[in-house]
Amino acid sequence: MRSHTLYIGAALSLAVIAVPASAETMTDPVAIVEAANEASYYAGDDGRSAARMLITDDSGNRQRRQFTLLRKDVEDGGDQRYLVVFSRPADIRGTVFRVEKQVGDSDDRWLYLPGLDLVKRISSGDKRTSFVGSHFYYEDISGRGTAEDRHELVETTEDDYVIESTPRDPDNVEFARYRSWIDRETLLPMRTAYERDSGEIYRRMEVTEVETIDGYPTGTEVRMRDLDSGGETITQFRYAEYDVGLPDDIFSERSLRNPPREWLRR
Amino acid sequence: MSTHHWLSALIIALAAAGPALAQSEADPWENGDDWGEDPWAEEQAGWQWYGFIEGAYAGRTQSDPTLKDDATLNELRLQLEGERQFGRFDATLKGDLWADGIEDGGRGDLREATLSGTLTDQIDVKAGRQTLTWGTGDLVFLNDLFPKDYVSFFSGRDDEYLKAPSDALRLSWYGPVNVELVWMPVAQPNRYIEGKRLSYFSPEAEQRTSASVDPTDRDEFVDDSEIALRVHQTVNGIEYAGYAYRGYDKQPSAQDPSTRTPYFPRLNAFGASVRRPIASGIGNFEAAWYDAEDSQGTDPNQPNDQFRLLTGFTHEPVGNLTLGWQYYLEWTQDHDALLAATPPAQRKYAPEEYRHLLTNRVTWQLMQQDLTLSLFSFISPSDEDYYLRPRARYRFSDRLFGTVGGNLFGGQDDWTFHTQLEDNSNLYARLRYSF
Secondary structure, eight states, rough: OOOHHHHHHHHHHHHHHHHHHHHHHOHHHHHHHHHHHHHOOOSEOOOEEEEEEEEETTTEEEEEEEEEEEEESSSSSSSSEEEEEEESSSSTTTTEEEEEOOOOOOEEEEEEEETTTEEEOOOOOOSSSSSSTTTSSHHHHHHOOOOGEEEEEEEOOOOOOEEEEEEGGGSOOOOOOOEEEETTTTEEEEEEEEEETEEEEEEEEEEEEEEEETTTTEEEEEEETTTOOOOOEEEEEEEEEEEOOOOGSSSSSHHHHSSOOOHHHO | OOOHHHHHHHHHHHHHHHHHHHHHHTTTTTTTOOOOTTHHHHHHHOOOEEEEEEEEEEESSOOOOTTTTSSOOOOOOOEEEEEEETTTTEEEEEEEEEETTTEEEEEEEEEEEEEEEEEEETTEEEEEEOOOOOOSOSSOSSSSSSOOHHHHHTTTTGGGGOOOOOEEEEEEEEESSSEEEEEEESSOBBOOSSSSSEEEEETTTEEEEOOOOOOOOOOTTTOOOOOEEEEEETTTTEEEEEEEEEEEEEOOOOOOOOOOOEEEEEEEEEEEHHHHHTTTEEEEEEEEEEEEEEEEEEEOOOOOOOEEEEEEEEEEETEEEEEEEEEEEESSSSHHHHHHHHGGGGGGSSSSSEEEEEEEEEEEETOOOOOOOEEEEEEEEETTTEEEEEEEESSSSSSSSEOOOOOOEESSSTTTTGGGGGGGGGGEEEEEOOO
């Protein structure tokens, strides 16, 4: 019974993804942004992937991060659960980060520090701060609520929908607006440029590699550039899988101390 | 060569070699397209080894009349950690070896030797020497009655050394509520201040001293065992927990009246905690009842019952800046009886009936989180003393870290918790190369 529901769920979300490719051109910016959000962050009912980051600062010094990401959707386009298990570098190996993403509310976040056997709860705070020292923000990893900005379709090119988004609450974010180039076929935002009030672009995201995995187009290499400092981070995803049937109970304190190895295996 | 010189040599060597070791131009990812070395993702054959080398020096900000050494820390340390998988189980070994310039010579500490894993769908187990932590306090512990290493903490070592390892069996059962049971077959005391490295106030001597403390051990297998229990569950983002402990005081807080030998009196405790999001931050509340041997409070050689309470709030008012606030109370029961039973000359050294403690943590991350500045302050209005922990940590690379900071104590009366440590106030520098 359960597997039937999952199968139908997967088939339906596949249909949602597949339809726009052959469907008519979309014209509603909110619908485009919501579809892009689902394509980027909600592929399948759950997913897992290995990820690694190469962080280069303004003087060319490099740092690396490697982790495995488990995700389960509570609701498509809505709440989600994340577990991030770090394996590199040595000083953060064994650190586990757990997030209960709550759309329209603040997320619940926990961090496990193995050296002290400490389960730390972190205030949800500012989601536009660096994720583990990279140029990606927390929000870039888990998605920004589509309702937090106003969206306008400024152009429909041969390949992309170009959307300009302005924050509803400008005091909470560092950008004045951002522009996204959303692939008309895959609905993945392939480029995003963040602007200041003056129109100056200071931050750019670019998807440099897309693979179709289990039927879902997936950005497998993403570059984030900080144009102010000249630093950048490249994130690569490998061994991604969708609809793997992650159980709810692995998103718990238990997994912080004892990561769910059977679900972390490639 | 003294440890001090080793440290200087290490700092120079690492400063020169660190960036070179961390960089590999040919392969920016360092492991190319091979995503190996991920213990979570692949069954690893054999042991995987990790570790670090660290040099650390902490100098007193003033000399200590009771100790000849002007340093509280002067060491070169190697930590090795090995892991091996056996099906659903993991074996972990973690040990430190260091050349110690304070307690002259080579030193070693086995910090972990465990076998852990999943017994059934609902039960996890971890057996052996391990670090144990629970409760909601930030550097303040109520229901966490696992051993602490205050000597390391105050003398300038990394925060992770605040927790001393325990020889224990930990069973975790996950069901409608989660139950954790920790059994320590012999008592696991704190690594308390006992004169070798840090001086303290002796009410007996009525002055600060570095005389060694030699309490009666609680080392009878099973007879001196301790047990700690936690029942916990998270409901709608609110974490509830209940705690119980049956064991011994972690400090040698009692004294045999005839021999004047200190010992670890029996201590049983129970308590509860709640942690939840409040406003834009995290609020925590924790309470504990310490049931001492001397329940009437009439024996001045033993601690009385205590009620302990903690309430705290952590928030991030702006990005990369975190503030934490705590209020902590130790309420000594039967205080009148304690004073009445204490010889008049000793009365001023007795604990206050209400010991209030306020703490604040400021953490500021800069330079893409490579630089972390923090200040942790303990202030007790009732003891009229303070303890400040300023720190700056810089991440030169994924392998090289430098930390400078201080442990600064002060206050009104020589004998209060923090003021007694005044002559141990120190500033430290540590350099760590991890591999």
